[in-house]
Amino acid sequence: MANSAVEIGITHAPHDVSASFELGNIGMWVFLAGETMVFGGLMGVFILVGISHGGWGADGAHVNWRLGAINTFILYTSSLTAALAQGAARVQDSARAKRYLSATALLGVLFLVIKAFEYAGDYREGYTPLAALFWSFYYLMTGLHVLHLLAGIVVIFGLAFMVGPSTPASWFERKLKYVCLYWYFVETVWVFLFALVYLAPTAG
Amino acid sequence: MAETKPEAAPSTDAHEKMGFWRQYIFSIDHKVIGKQYLFLGLFMGYVGVFLSYVFRWQLAWPGTAVPFWGKVTAPQYYEVVTMHGTIMVFFVAMPVLLGAFGNFLIPLMVGARDMAFPRLNMASFWTIFVGSVLLLISFFVPGGGSKAGWTNYVPLSDAAKYLPGNYWGGNLWLMALAIDFASVLMGGINFLTTAIAMRAPGMTFWRMPLLVWQELAASVLFMLSVGPLIAGVVMLLFDRMVGTGFFLPEKGADPLLWQHLFWFFGHPEVYVVAMPGLGIVQEILPVFSRKPIFGYRMIVWSVIVAGILSFTVWAHHMFVSGMSPVLAEPFSVTTIAISIPFAVMLFAMIATLWRGQITFSTPMLFALGALANFLLGGVTGIPLGTNASDIYLHDTYFVIAHFHNTLVPTAVIGGFGGIYYWFPKMFGRMMNETLGKLHFAFTWVGFNMVFIPLFLIGLGGGQRRIYMSSVYTYYKPLQPLHVIATIGLLVIIAGQIPFLLNFFLSMFRGAKAGANPWHATTLEWATDSPPPHENFHTIPTVVRGPYEYSVPGMDQDWAPQAAAVEAGAAQG
Numbered sequence: 001m002a003n004s005a006v007e008i009g010i011t012h013a014p015h016d017v018s019a020s021f022e023l024g025n026i027g028m029w030v031f032l033a034g035e036t037m038v039f040g041g042l043m044g045v046f047i048l049v050g051i052s053h054g055g056w057g058a059d060g061a062h063v064n065w066r067l068g069a070i071n072t073f074i075l076y077t078s079s080l081t082a083a084l085a086q087g088a089a090r091v092q093d094s095a096r097a098k099r100y101l102s103a104t105a106l107l108g109v110l111f112l113v114i115k116a117f118e119y120a121g122d123y124r125e126g127y128t129p130l131a132a133l134f135w136s137f138y139y140l141m142t143g144l145h146v147l148h149l150l151a152g153i154v155v156i157f158g159l160a161f162m163v164g165p166s167t168p169a170s171w172f173e174r175k176l177k178y179v180c181l182y183w184y185f186v187e188t189v190w191v192f193l194f195a196l197v198y199l200a201p202t203a204g
Numbered sequence: 205m206a207e208t209k210p211e212a213a214p215s216t217d218a219h220e221k222m223g224f225w226r227q228y229i230f231s232i233d234h235k236v237i238g239k240q241y242l243f244l245g246l247f248m249g250y251v252g253v254f255l256s257y258v259f260r261w262q263l264a265w266p267g268t269a270v271p272f273w274g275k276v277t278a279p280q281y282y283e284v285v286t287m288h289g290t291i292m293v294f295f296v297a298m299p300v301l302l303g304a305f306g307n308f309l310i311p312l313m314v315g316a317r318d319m320a321f322p323r324l325n326m327a328s329f330w331t332i333f334v335g336s337v338l339l340l341i342s343f344f345v346p347g348g349g350s351k352a353g354w355t356n357y358v359p360l361s362d363a364a365k366y367l368p369g370n371y372w373g374g375n376l377w378l379m380a381l382a383i384d385f386a387s388v389l390m391g392g393i394n395f396l397t398t399a400i401a402m403r404a405p406g407m408t409f410w411r412m413p414l415l416v417w418q419e420l421a422a423s424v425l426f427m428l429s430v431g432p433l434i435a436g437v438v439m440l441l442f443d444r445m446v447g448t449g450f451f452l453p454e455k456g457a458d459p460l461l462w463q464h465l466f467w468f469f470g471h472p473e474v475y476v477v478a479m480p481g482l483g484i485v486q487e488i489l490p491v492f493s494r495k496p497i498f499g500y501r502m503i504v505w506s507v508i509v510a511g512i513l514s515f516t517v518w519a520h521h522m523f524v525s526g527m528s529p530v531l532a533e534p535f536s537v538t539t540i541a542i543s544i545p546f547a548v549m550l551f552a553m554i555a556t557l558w559r560g561q562i563t564f565s566t567p568m569l570f571a572l573g574a575l576a577n578f579l580l581g582g583v584t585g586i587p588l589g590t591n592a593s594d595i596y597l598h599d600t601y602f603v604i605a606h607f608h609n610t611l612v613p614t615a616v617i618g619g620f621g622g623i624y625y626w627f628p629k630m631f632g633r634m635m636n637e638t639l640g641k642l643h644f645a646f647t648w649v650g651f652n653m654v655f656i657p658l659f660l661i662g663l664g665g666g667q668r669r670i671y672m673s674s675v676y677t678y679y680k681p682l683q684p685l686h687v688i689a690t691i692g693l694l695v696i697i698a699g700q701i702p703f704l705l706n707f708f709l710s711m712f713r714g715a716k717a718g719a720n721p722w723h724a725t726t727l728e729w730a731t732d733s734p735p736p737h738e739n740f741h742t743i744p745t746v747v748r749g750p751y752e753y754s755v756p757g758m759d760q761d762w763a764p765q766a767a768a769v770e771a772g773a774a775q776g
Contacts, residue, residue, distance in 0.1 A: 021401030023320045030393045034427040041432025041468075045461065052458060129448055133456055136448040140439065 028178045032185050035148075039189050042144070043196055046137050050201075059134035060201025062127060067118045068198040071111050072190065078107035079187045082180045089173045097176065098163050104183065105156040108149055115146060138197055145193055148186045155179055230330075232322035235735060237329050238308030239630060242623070244329075245300035248291050248336055249616075250700070255288040257693060260654075264683075264690035266674040279369060281671040282351035287343070289354025290377065293477065294384045295336050297615040301480040302388060302426075303332065305622055306395055306419040308630065312728035313413050315404025315746065315766075317738040320397035328390035335383035342376035350377035353669065355470070358451035358462040362443050375444055382437050385430050392423035404727070406746035411765065413726045413750040414503055418483030421507045422476040425514060429472035436465035463525055467518035474610065475514050479507060481614025482549060482578070484622040485571045489553055491625075491724045492568035493560025494761055496751040499552040506545035506552075513542040523591045524598045532591040539589030546582055550575070561754075566640030567722075570621030573648040574613040581609030584659065599669070602662025605655045612651060620647065623707070628721050632733045633714030639706040646699020653692025657685035723762050726750050730766040 050056055085100035122128075122135075129139040159179055163172055231237060261270040262281055269275050276284075307325065311318055319325045342349040347369035352361035359366050361374055399412070399420050439450040440462070449455025451462050490497045497503065519527060519535040553575055562568070584606040587593040597603060620643070627635050666673075666682045673679040673686070720729040731740050744766035752763035 023397055023401050026397045026401055027321060027324075027393050030396050030427065031389075034389050034392070034431060037428055037431025038434050039431075041465070042435040044432065045435065045465070049458065049461070053456070129442075129446060133449060136442070136450060140442065140448075140450075144438075 022174065024174060024178045025181075028181050032181070035185065039141075039144070039192075042141055043192060046141065046196060049133070049137075053133075056134045056201045059132040062122075062125065063138065063198050063202060064118050064121060065198040065202050067114055067121075068194055071114050071118075072194050074107050074111050074114070075187050075190050078104045078111070079184055081107065082183050086173075086176055086180055089169070089176050092169045094163055094165070094167060094169065094172060097172070098160050101156055101160045101163075101176070105153045105160065108153040108156070112146065112149065112153075115142070134201070141193055141197060145186070145189055148189070152179070152183050152186055156183070230326060232318075232326045233737065234307050234311050234319045234322065234325060235630070235739075237325050238304050238306075240329050241299045241303030241307060241332075242630075244333060244336060245296050245304055248299070249296040251340070252288050252291040252296055253697065253700070255284040255291070257697060258284045259288065260686075260690040260693045262671070263673060264687045266672050276671075278671045279348065279351055282353070282669075283343075283349045283373070285669065286351055286353050286377075287339070287349045290350070290381070291339065293354065293473070293611075294381060295332070295339065297477040297611065297619075298384070298388055299332055300619050301477060301484075301615055302391055302395075302419065302422060303329065305415070305480060305484065305619075305626075306391065306423075308626065309728060310395055310398055310416055310419055311402070312629075312731070312735060312739055313416050313726055314399055314402065314407050315727050315740065315744055316398055316402035317740070317743070319394045320402060321394050324390050325394050328387045328394070331390065332384055332387035335380045335387060338376050338383065339380040342373050342380070345372040345376065347371060347373050349373045352377075355466055356440075356462075357466075358440065358443075358459045359453065361462075362440065362451050362459075364444070371444070375441065378437050378441050378444075382434060382441075385434055385437075388426055389430065392427050395419055395423045404743050404746055406767075407727075407765075408746075410501070410504075411746055411749050413483075414486040414497065414500070415480065415483035417504050418479040418486075418507055421511045422479045425472040425479075425511050426476045429469045429476075429515065432465050433469035436462060460522070460525055460527060463522050464518070467521045468515075470521065471518040472511075472514045474607070475510060477611055478578075478614040479511075481574070481611075481618035484618045484625070485574050485614075486549075486553060486556075487726070488567045488571040488621055488625050489556045489575075490751045490753055491722050492563045492565055492571075493557050494753045495556055495560040496749075496753055497552065498555035498558075499548075500749065500751065503549055503552050506548040510542055510545040513538060513545070517542055517589075520589050520591070520594070523594045529591075536589060536591045540586065543582060543586060543589075550579055550582065565624075565722075566635070566637055566644060567621045567625035569641065569644045569648075570617050570624065573644065574617040574621060577609050577613035577617065577648075577651070581606060581611075581613060584609060597662060599667055600662035601658040601666045601668055604668055605658035605662060608655050608658075612655075617648065617651070620644075620703070625722070626728075627707075627710065628717030629728055629733050629735070631711050631714070632717055633710055633712075634717050634721060635710040635714060636706050639702040643699050643703040643706065646695055646702070650692045650695030650697075650699060653695060654689045655692075657689045657692075661685050661689075720764075723760070725752055725762050725764050727765050730764055 081100045081103040085097045085104065088094075088097035088100060119139075122138075127135050127138075129136050156179055159175055227233075228236060231240075258270050258273050258276060259281055261268075261273075262276040267275070307319070310316075339349075350356070350361070350373040351370050352367060352374060356374075356377065361367065361370075364371050367374070399416055403412075439448070442448045443450050443452065449457050451457050451459050453459055486497060486503065516538040517535060519531060520539045523532050523535075584602070588597055588603060588606055624635055624640055627633070661682045664682050664685075666679060666685075670676070670679070673683065717733045719731065719733055721733075722729070727744060727746070728735070730744050746765050747767040748763060748765055750765055752765075754761045755763050
């Protein structure tokens with residue numbers, strides 16, 4: 001006979017399991033796990049192909065590690081401003097958080113500008129994506145990273161734009177957390193890329 | 205037009221107020237999205253069956269005109285074979301088992317009002333829809349669809365000179381695959397977040413139905429294995445469209461790299477498809493045996509162990525590829541080891557039947573059929589996983605028969621069982637039992653008529669991917685077996701007529717199903733059929749495990765997971 005949920009359902013209401021979890025946080029971690037495997041797979045392939053070639057030799061000696069180092073510094077600084085934005089949001093200072101957030105995105109833009117000059121320089125010297133296997137990997141890996149950075153910049157500017165005096169502080173703090181998590185991930189990927197693509201080939 | 209907050213009480217009429225487009229097309233309701241996946245998967249499935257009909261006819265009667273197609277040319281043969289595999293694995297098995305059943309059932313089974321990210325869920329469906337359309341378009345571009353095989357090995361699939369006339373077909377194939385992967389990744393984010401964070405009160409992890417466990421395992425496996433192949437797909441697209449040489453031996457690259465990337469994903473992918481299929485079977489068996497599932501926790505641990513091991517077996521697909529024979533040995537060992545957790549699951553399922561009160565309803569018939577054939581598929585994997593015997597069997601029809609005996613029982617036969625079992629919940633009406641049993645008989649008998657002969661062809665040395673078998677003398681004695689197999693396929697196709705009639709007629713004319721027509725225990729049966737907008741009138745409190753059948757001392761032979769009003773009060 002039990003043909004309706006009403007008979008079985010009970011009166012108690014709160015959905016208490018979800019209250020202890022943040023959906024966006026879990027979703028972002030799961031997403032980044034998948035992303036880790038994309039970049040991890042690519043870097044793993046790069047390392048293995050490099051080993052089977054006995055190192056990248058002369059091809060890898062021409063990367064512009066100076067610009068890469070400057071960019072590493074810039075990206076680290078942008079993560080610092082992102083963390084400062086989170087700190088400001090935690091004490092409900094939305095205006096200051098917004099300034100730090102904009103600084104983060106602007107540093108991201110600066111990274112891209114330097115990267116563009118670097119690509120142009122490589123290209124002028126004849127190191128195009130078709131020049132050698134090393135350069136195919138170089139453009140593919142850094143290019144994928146650039147796309148991720150670009151997405152992060154758009155989202156950060158979007159978030160900074162949306163925050164106003166009437167924005168609920170807890171909402172802002174949560175969204176900021178997800179965006180920053182992504183940003184730290186993109187920064188971490190760069191650290192690995194810098195070591196693999198810039199330092200290792202030029203050192204040997 | 206005040207937006208309803210997620211925690212607010214469900215408003216049944218909120219659903220009615222939405223326009224047609226928001227309600228049925230660009231819906232963010234997981235139940236509607238699940239059904240959209242089901243329809244897409246069924247459509248693509250019948251496209252895939254038609255393609256298999258074309259090449260099986262060519263295999264049985266080489267060179268004769270195929271009805272509704274005409275004479276099959278060699279490029280066409282490789283096109284239909286490639287597209288059959290691609291469609292069935294990536295555009296049928298995944299959308300139906302993950303997209304349809306995962307979407308429809310995970311929130312209902314864990315007691316949630318919807319998925320964690322409903323908009324992402326909608327985006328996931330429309331992404332795979334675009335991927336499916338791209339793949340179908342590739343039939344009509346100059347040169348037709350991809351002919352490089354569903355594994356798309358390089359260098360054949362790489363530079364245009366190796367496979368002329370495949371330029372756009374191959375490019376679209378790669379794009380459709382990348383889009384498909386993106387869609388399933390979005391789905392996986394939803395599945396995991398929903399099951400971790402949106403369980404009803406009392407729904408502990410160890411009270412989740414096995415199907416939920418297996419959908420989660422499949423999502424994790426997919427997410428952790430597909431990354432390198434996504435990178436590989438992009439690399440191959442650059443090779444084809446820009447002119448890089450990531451996989452080209454003449455540019456100093458190692459073509460085996462693609463095989464490693466493909467199978468590092470490809471083997472876990474088998475379990476991405478098989479696990480939800482087994483999960484469906486494990487939901488059906490206890491209901492129609494009126495017994496708790498045997499060894500619930502052992503099954504969950506088997507799923508986890510199999511999932512971990514699945515990352516260590518991929519090179520068993522590559523024993524004849526020229527990779528180091530020293531490496532082949534450990535990969536043989538891990539491959540044999542992975543059969544242990546699956547054997548545990550099979551024994552648990554068989555033990556569930558033991559001394560049960562079995563009802564041979566249509567869902568149960570499909571579940572039993574799936575069980576029998578998955579056993580055959582698993583056992584025949586052992587000679588393929590052992591590198592010595594694989595060298596003989598590699599690339600023969602034995603391989604084809606083996607993997608169809610693992611994937612068809614789980615994805616297709618199990619999937620059909622799931623459709624019959626949850627149809628009342630999806631559409632509020634029962635399917636016809638007579639037509640259902642007819643469908644089962646044709647499908648299951650036909651399936652074995654196709655693939656038992658293929659085992660024999662493979663043991664006889666019959667190579668796969670041969671367009672005109674009649675030109676080889678060694679193939680002549682094997683030819684009658686190909687004829688039997690093709691007749692088997694025609695039997696399967698005939699069996700789909702009762703299914704389609706049943707499916708579409710029952711949707712409108714079937715007997716009304718109550719909330720719980722099978723007297724089952726899991727949460728989806730504790731709400732209306734079809735469930736209201738936001739699933740539950742009140743979020744239920746879960747008081748027990750998912751398979752409490754024939755509990756001694758109860759006046760009915762099932763104890764629902766959801767607390768009854770009185771029971772909840774007694775719990776205090």
